Amino acid sequence: MxxxxxxxxxxxxxxxxxxxxxxxxxxxxxxxxxxxxxxxxxxxxxxxxxxxxxxxxxxxxxxxxxxxxxxxEVAGDDRTRAIWERLAQRTLAPRAAAVYSRDGISIGGYGEFLGEVIDESDRDSFDALRWVMYLGSRFSDRWIFNSEIEIEHGSTDASSATTDSRGSVSIEFAYLDHLLTDDVALRGGVLLVPLGFINERHEPTTFLPSARPETETRIIPSTWRATGVGGYGQVGPFAWTAYALNGLNGEEFDENGLRGGRQKGNRASIESIALAARLDYVDVPGLVLGLSAYTGDAGVNTPESLNTTIVDLHGEWNEGPWFLRGLFAMSDVTGTGAFNARTGESLAEEMQGWYVEAGFDLLSLGTAPGEETLDLFVRYEDIDTQKTLAPGTAPGGGIVTSLTTVGLNYRPLNQVVLKADYTFIDESNDVARFLIGYAF
CATH class of the missing domain: 1.20.58 (Methane Monooxygenase Hydroxylase; Chain G, domain 1)
Structure with missing residues (x-):
C-alpha cells in the first residue's frame, strides 16, 4: 500500500x-x-x-x-556569431566571411570572366580570369577554419594564343581563427596581408571597374598572402589587425614593382620575419578611414639587405547612391644600388601610387533603393614605380603613367555583376574591358 x-x-x-x-x-x-x-x-x-x-x-x-x-544556448550562440561577424567582416570580403555566420561546413566562392580589347594590338582576349572556392568550417563557438582556393586563367597549360604565361592553382588563404575575447581574435596559417582595399576584399562585387588598380597590384602586390600568425579586433571606434609574417623575396623585385617577391606560402623562407598592421576608423556607418603598413628584410636570397617598407593611407564612403574610394601608397627599399649593380635591374628606392574612384547609382534617380544598381563610375590613378633611384642606377622601363577609367557597373543582384569600361592610359595603348562576375 x-x-x-x-x-x-x-x-x-x-x-x-x-x-x-x-x-x-x-x-x-x-x-x-x-x-x-x-x-x-x-x-x-x-x-x-x-x-x-x-x-x-x-x-x-x-x-x-x-x-x-x-x-x-541559442542566445549564447547568436551572441558569439554576432561577435565573429563584427570582427571578421573587417578582414575579408562578404562571401569570404560567410563561415562566421553559419554553422558547420560553409562553401562559397566567386568568379570573373574578363574580356579585353587593346587599342592597336593583336592581343584582344576573353579570359576565365578567376575561379575561386571558399571552404570553411565552424568547429565551435570559438574555433573556425577558413580557406580560399583559386584557379587563374582557366588552366595551368601554356595553351593561350595571346601570351606564353600559364595559369595557376593556388591557396589564397587558409587559416585557423580563435575567438579570445569579445574584442580580440587570433589567427594563424596562410594570411592575406592587411594592406589597402583590394588585397583583403577582392571579390568582383566589391569594386567598380573591371580591373584592379595598378597601385594595389604593383606597390601593394595583391593578391598578397604570406604564412604567419597574429590577431585582429576592435578597440572603441577602431578596427585593428596585426600579423608577423614571412618576408618578401627581394631577388624577384624589378623595375615594375614588388609583385614578384611574394612567396605565396610555398615553403616560404622565414629567415627574416616581417610585420604588417592596419588601423581603421569604423564608427560611422558607410565610412572607413585608415592606414596600414608593412616592414621587413626582403634580402633572404640576396647578398644585399633589402629592407622593404610599404605604407598606405585609405578612405571609403558608401552612402545611398554614392560610392567614393581613395588610396595613397608608397614603398621604400634599401640596398637597391648594390642590388641593381649585381643584377642589372632598375629597382627603385621609392615607388608611389594613388587613385580616387567615384560612382553614382543611376537607378536611384527613378526608383526606390533596392538590390539592383547601375553605377556610373570614374577612376583616376597615377603610379610611378621609378619614383626615386639609387645613385648610379639607370632608369628602366617601369610603370610611370596615369590612367583614367570610365564605365558602368550593373548589379541585378548582390551576387552578380556586369561591368563595361574604357581606360585611357598615358603613353600606352588604351584598353576596353567587359567583365562577368559573381560571388556566392
Missing amino acids: SLLLILTLPVALASMPQEGSTASPGGDVDDRLDFLEQRIRGLEEDRSRLETELEAAMDALAVGEVVGSVAT
Whole structure:
C-alpha cells in the first residue's frame, strides 16, 4: 500500500459510521466493512489521480528546463556569431566571411570572366580570369577554419594564343581563427596581408571597374598572402589587425614593382620575419578611414639587405547612391644600388601610387533603393614605380603613367555583376574591358 494510502487510512477510519448512525442502517459489521471498502477505493482513485497530475507537473517542469537550456544556448550562440561577424567582416570580403555566420561546413566562392580589347594590338582576349572556392568550417563557438582556393586563367597549360604565361592553382588563404575575447581574435596559417582595399576584399562585387588598380597590384602586390600568425579586433571606434609574417623575396623585385617577391606560402623562407598592421576608423556607418603598413628584410636570397617598407593611407564612403574610394601608397627599399649593380635591374628606392574612384547609382534617380544598381563610375590613378633611384642606377622601363577609367557597373543582384569600361592610359595603348562576375 502506498504512503499516500497509509496516511489517509486514519481519515477513512474516522469517517466510518458508528452504531446508531443513519449512514449504516442495521449497524451490522458487514455494512461497516462495505462502507470501509468503498472509502478505500475512493482514496485509491484519488491517489491515482494525484499521481498522474504530479507526473504531468514534473514533466512540464522538465520540458521547461530543457526549453530554457536550449533558449540559453541559442542566445549564447547568436551572441558569439554576432561577435565573429563584427570582427571578421573587417578582414575579408562578404562571401569570404560567410563561415562566421553559419554553422558547420560553409562553401562559397566567386568568379570573373574578363574580356579585353587593346587599342592597336593583336592581343584582344576573353579570359576565365578567376575561379575561386571558399571552404570553411565552424568547429565551435570559438574555433573556425577558413580557406580560399583559386584557379587563374582557366588552366595551368601554356595553351593561350595571346601570351606564353600559364595559369595557376593556388591557396589564397587558409587559416585557423580563435575567438579570445569579445574584442580580440587570433589567427594563424596562410594570411592575406592587411594592406589597402583590394588585397583583403577582392571579390568582383566589391569594386567598380573591371580591373584592379595598378597601385594595389604593383606597390601593394595583391593578391598578397604570406604564412604567419597574429590577431585582429576592435578597440572603441577602431578596427585593428596585426600579423608577423614571412618576408618578401627581394631577388624577384624589378623595375615594375614588388609583385614578384611574394612567396605565396610555398615553403616560404622565414629567415627574416616581417610585420604588417592596419588601423581603421569604423564608427560611422558607410565610412572607413585608415592606414596600414608593412616592414621587413626582403634580402633572404640576396647578398644585399633589402629592407622593404610599404605604407598606405585609405578612405571609403558608401552612402545611398554614392560610392567614393581613395588610396595613397608608397614603398621604400634599401640596398637597391648594390642590388641593381649585381643584377642589372632598375629597382627603385621609392615607388608611389594613388587613385580616387567615384560612382553614382543611376537607378536611384527613378526608383526606390533596392538590390539592383547601375553605377556610373570614374577612376583616376597615377603610379610611378621609378619614383626615386639609387645613385648610379639607370632608369628602366617601369610603370610611370596615369590612367583614367570610365564605365558602368550593373548589379541585378548582390551576387552578380556586369561591368563595361574604357581606360585611357598615358603613353600606352588604351584598353576596353567587359567583365562577368559573381560571388556566392
